[in-house]
Amino acid sequence: MRYRYGPYREGPDPLAPPFDVREALDAVGDDVMNGSSVSDALRRLMRRGAGEDRRGLDDLLREVRARRRELRERGRLDGVLEEARALLDTAIGQERAELFPDPSDEARLREAELDQVPSDTAAAVRALRDYEWRSDAARQTFQRLKDMLRDDVLDAQFQGLKQALQGGDPAQMERVRDMMAALNAMLDADARGEHRQEDFDAFMAEYGEFFPDTPQTLEELVDSLARRSAAMNRLMNSLSPEQRDELAQLMAESLQDAGLEAEMARLGDALRGRRPDLDWTGGERMTGEDPLGLGDATSALADLADLADLEAAMRQDYPGASLTDVDEEAVRRALGRNAVDDLAELRRIENELQRQGYLSQDKGRLELTPKAVRRLGDTALRRAFSQLAGGPRGDHAQRDAGQAGELTGTSRPWRFGDEQPLDVVRTVTNAVLRDPSHIALTPDDFAVHETENRTAAAVCLLVDLSYSMVSNGTWAAAKQTALALHTLVKSRFPRDAVQIVGFSNYARPLTPEQMTSLDWDMVQGTNLHHALLLAGRHLDAHPDFDPIVMIVTDGEPTAHVRPDGRYLFDYPPSPETLVLTFAEVDKMTRRGATLNVFMLADEPRLIAFVDEIAHRNGGRVFTTDADSLSVEVVSDYLSTRTPRRSRR
Template identity: 70%
Template sequence: MSGYRYGEYHDGPDPLAPPYDVRAALDEMGDAILSGSTPMDSLRDLLRRGLPGAPDRRGLDELLREVRRRRRELRDRGNLTGTLDRARALLDKAIGQERAELFPDPSDEARLREAELDSVPADTASAIQQLGSYEWRSDAARATFEELRDLLRREVLDSRFRGMRDALADPDPEAMERVRQMMSDLNDMLDRDAKGQHTPQDFQRFMDEHGEFFPENPRDLEELVDILARRAAAAQRMLASMSPEQRAELQSLIDQTLQQAGLADQMARLGEALYARRPDLAWDGAERMDGEQPLGMGDAVNALEELADLDRLEQSLGQDYPGARLDDIDEAAIRRALGRSAVDDLAALRRIERELEEQGYLRRQRGKLELTPKAVRRLGETALRRVFASLDSGRRGDHDQRDAGAAGELTGTSRPWRFGDEQPLDVVRTLVNGVRRGGRPDGGGRVALTVEDFEVSETERRTAAAVCLLVDLSYSMALRGTWAPAKQTALALQALVASKFPQDAVQIIGFSNYARVLQPEELAGLEWDMVQGTNLHHALLIAGRHLDRHPDFEPVVLVVTDGEPTAHLQRNGRSWFEWPPSRETLELTLAEVDKMTRRRATLNVFMLATDERLKEFVDEVARRNGGRVFSPSADRLGEYVVSDFLRARRAR
């Protein structure tokens, strides 16, 4: 055991942590979906907030806030004129040192040199160019001027190749020759790739020879191109962010420095190749840098490159463009900007999106995210659990009628088998009957049985019901905030029948200007109808046909509405709307109510509004049919409907 050490795990998420339960994520989405949100929008909202039950994991909104905070810090860190300021300071220092050397000399030559120094242009680049051929008398001034040139070489190259400033820290002519050879080989490799002649072996040979200049350690040519192109684009934006005078002065310094280093042609060739390969980058545009600290060219480009990363991250983390997915977020950019923990947070969010699809809760159809039947069943079960959680404990249970007969739970008793019985066979009693009758086991252990020996196990009888839930789809349901509870109620009832009463035949009917049968899988994503009309007449017609198809089933009809009937179906099959309701609409609707009464179907109405005309109508329905009227609050609708359904099942 001496070879092992145990301690806290730091590199990424806990590998022993239990997997995240995606059902909890689906339940979180379900509330938004049932309120009218699309699956895509509800998933996006979930990913923005973060994962329920995982407080240590950040959502997209928190990552976005971190990105914006980091961008503010960068902009406030410094300004872009550091190289110009330092170059000007070194130039002034060199000229001052030269004047100090010339001042004691009374000769005419000294006066001529002073006059030449007086004529040096104010522009830094022009001044450096003019003094390039000047023969310095002061050794200190000559060293300062060489320091200035060396600074410009290192800053200019560092603005295009990260880390070049450190690589050229020691003034070494051989180092500059290696830079020139590297750029020539790089341009040749890009040319071969453009012609389709590049191979991975070419890239490996290039990195073996020139890898010292690329601390990022790219894995292939495309990654190298991406690194260089993003840096070149940042250098262009740095120039664009300066004033016209500063831009012209710095560009002159860059051109002059590259020309003196023998790199001007190679750098121009490289810039054209990079732009041709990555025109999608932000090559133009200005950035605001408001800090007090002057930044050198390399540091300024570093800051602008990071700002460009943050801008792209802000857009991808926002996920507010068509077809947005978490796969669009650049993991490498997240790591560079926010560190490893942010990568782990992003991975957790991606896992939820992926698991919801892989575990069969979500599917993409023609670029659109949809709930699967499995997800709808889950939402229904969740809605049902919430309903039962609000019911009194004494009212929970199956509430079945206990009557020996058809299929159901075993009662513990048995009876002789009769032709047509479908109950399970009581094997023990059957064999005992055979042995008692004299059909003892033979030598092979077999018992001779007759028809009279067979017995079946008695079961509790469960009455079969034909259930119709009529749900108002009119726009007023959305306006009153009752639309989501109505959908939750429909899903809960569907789940209850499927799980507790599978022998029942349930049909959910939505009605507005027309009525239609709603399939379970479309319930969750169902939207209200922005049309005029509450056609309860048509809904009752469809419900009546469902009851007629199951004449031996007990009829259960439940109506959820917030308005009186304002439409009916004409003989030609078209809907007729009129408000206040026409006499014909009310008469046709009540005629269907009377038909329900003759079918022995009780209509229980759940009234979600208190309009006087609606109350008069439902009171008339109750008088004609004998059903009951409920006026629940929206948040207790599911409790009322499920309780009434169970009461009706117990009564039968």
């Protein structure tokens, strides 16, 4: 059989690597840790963009606003009036120059007629419509004025039609009249429900040269024409009343001369009826100095309207906002292909986060999945390890012969009673080296893999979640630290039993999922007493495990649990709060648990309190900040797991 190979064209490349959204998830997770909802965090990610080579909505929005400023400064909307006045004055001046040498009464009568021409440009054009020009140059200038007005009016409605009419070919003008009649007939048929795509295709085959944007359906054509028609209305509204009346009369005069006044009015009514959602009544201020022709001014206003809609969609500041609201074609017209690619990348991130199982919908609300929480824990731990100094990690190994030990990668001679796995390769190698001519195993040839048996620990991390942690900017760092420690224990030391306890007015055990999505409450109280109670229960549930207790706080205890189960808050701390808290510290000491405290503040009362804990318990005190908290806690956990070694 013969085969032909070529590019795969049946959809996405099936061999392409999976889309990596982990960096985006980390960014969302950081915001969630700071107390944002998942939806708000995702929205912020969309705004700032993901990665250095892709722009976010804020970057695109700045470009849209810059483009709007550029268009506004492009010129003045009254340029057509200025150009028409200039051509009219030129024609009248040329005619006077022709009449001045002529001494006849006819010449003087003509001069008197020119003197009576109104100052209003539209009225002057109307008054001179039937004037018999003596000067050929003046006649040509006046005809150029009428052609300019006709072409500009048509170009304002049909972009590019001005170029099609250049040369003044009467046959081409007749085709324009036929095209408008056919277009209005097609719109009428569509309004009656009788339009077919074949009719549109036939229309484009006949008159396609008048539509350089090559619409594919009647709806696309209506959208294009309606945008320009609405922009023309806004242009008129942007002029002064005098300018508006003057331009309206000039346009009517030019359309009447071309025999298009009725068809154009009919088209305008049809477009307005089909697109009432467009802005037909507003205005736009143009600040440039160069005069713009009617077609160019209309194009500028149509583009400004598109940019205004695009800016509103990109702000995403309305209920139910979504990236699907941003019109890709409008982005392409305004900012180019690269911006479309950036927008597609943003949309893909949101879709991939859900498709790859990092986000889920719960009653219309986005939530992080357990898979996402594990990823955030891995990230928090990786960040902590990246800041740790090189050197021993304190892997609390106990070398023993237990079968439950982990392989170290080395082996040693077998001794009676050893239960480690047999190192077959080393055993056979020993026999070969002893006697290559006759391989026979003896007891001295046997070797076993060395293993290390790890002692288990009951780990408690007590995290202050009071409102002061939010106001001091350490809230997110404390949550990330808890995730990092939990991930470290579960991944590196799976036999350890870890519990995270958050405490404010009350204390409560928290899973990683709860810790990630936990929002702060403006409640009073730092109830370390209750947190130590819960930690004690965790240690008591694992009596054979090494006890490890770490406390993260930025303030002294200001609350305790009363016998009736309610909490009591008092500041400064009441003597009863301190007595009950220190009683739990003493119980921890009797359990053999060392309390290491990580202070996120250096207030004198807090320092005095933690010094008393260290005095009673023998634990250590660390003064740290939000940036180094994870490193300190992870490092302390690794070093606290003191190995108990015994060799056989």
